[in-house]
Amino acid sequence: MKEQLEAIRAKAIAAIEATDGMDKLNDVRMSILGKTGELTAVLKGMKDVAPEDRPKVGQLVNETRETIEKLLEEKKVQFEAEALRRRYESEKIDVTMPSEKAVRGNLHPITQVRNQLTDIFGSMGFEVYEGTEIETDYYNFTALNTPQDHPARDMQDTFYLSPEFLLRTQTSAGQIHVMEKQKPPIKIISPGKVFRSDDDATHSPMFSQMEGLVVDKGITLCDLKGMLDEFVKKIFGKETTTRLRPSYFPFTEPSVEVDVSCFQCHGKGCKLCKGTGWIEVLGAGVVNKKVLEGCGIDTNEYSGFAFGIGIERIAMLKYGINNIKLLFESDMRVLKQIDD
């Protein structure tokens, strides 16, 4: 029996040594210590051993089992350690590697300028009124003192949807809506898209304007000029001043074009201001009495001024963009550069 145990032990040691993984190790365990294992068979044969020999034989069997179990356990620990090391190896990260750059988006230049304008006028107490892109002929033209056959209709090439409806050509249409709904004092800006059949390097069939309207007691052209002086300093820089030139719009009287002193050459003359030292930025004027009266506002008591800013034009001037199309082509190489 002793030799048999020795043989089992020797075989087990060799088998354990030869294993190369957990599965094999379990096979070895089962073949020796399992229900039908070799050592288990010996244990089962104990009943045939003479009673006086049993303690000795029992001890031998136990020793053999303990030795084998110890070896199995050692091998198991070794395999587990190896598995862990392999996992560490495969999941290793190099914390010194440069990370992938997180891409941060930015607002479209038009949105940026629109927000800047809204902030500036907001700080002066203007409220925002958003009109609709589809308008009636009445709000876009007639109520703005531009009835059918008025020559000023030719100033804006209009997309008509029907004889009555059109795509608004100017945010000025919003003036009428506001004055119909609200009694003076009125102080609003109205940003939004407008549409004209116009298409070249500085004109697009769709562009954005910001309208401004102030109606109150004793409003004059001086108030307009004072407010514009403040505004241009905020948008183009502290040095900037304004110049008013006579112009014509049916809904303002008098009407003006507003120039700003060139913020690039400070009046010396450069490419941006075409050598004049001045850049045209917006149209404005004192609200025509006919327009106020049409909205039921008493012109003995109230007067107002209005202005209309082209948002793309401001963006192009501010960011040195020479073709309006660059603002609508969604070319990320262009848009990414403009982040105020």
Ligand code: PHE
């Ligand atoms: N609506 C005019 C335009 O689109 C601009 C403007 C607005 C002029 C308000 C005067 C007053 O050209």
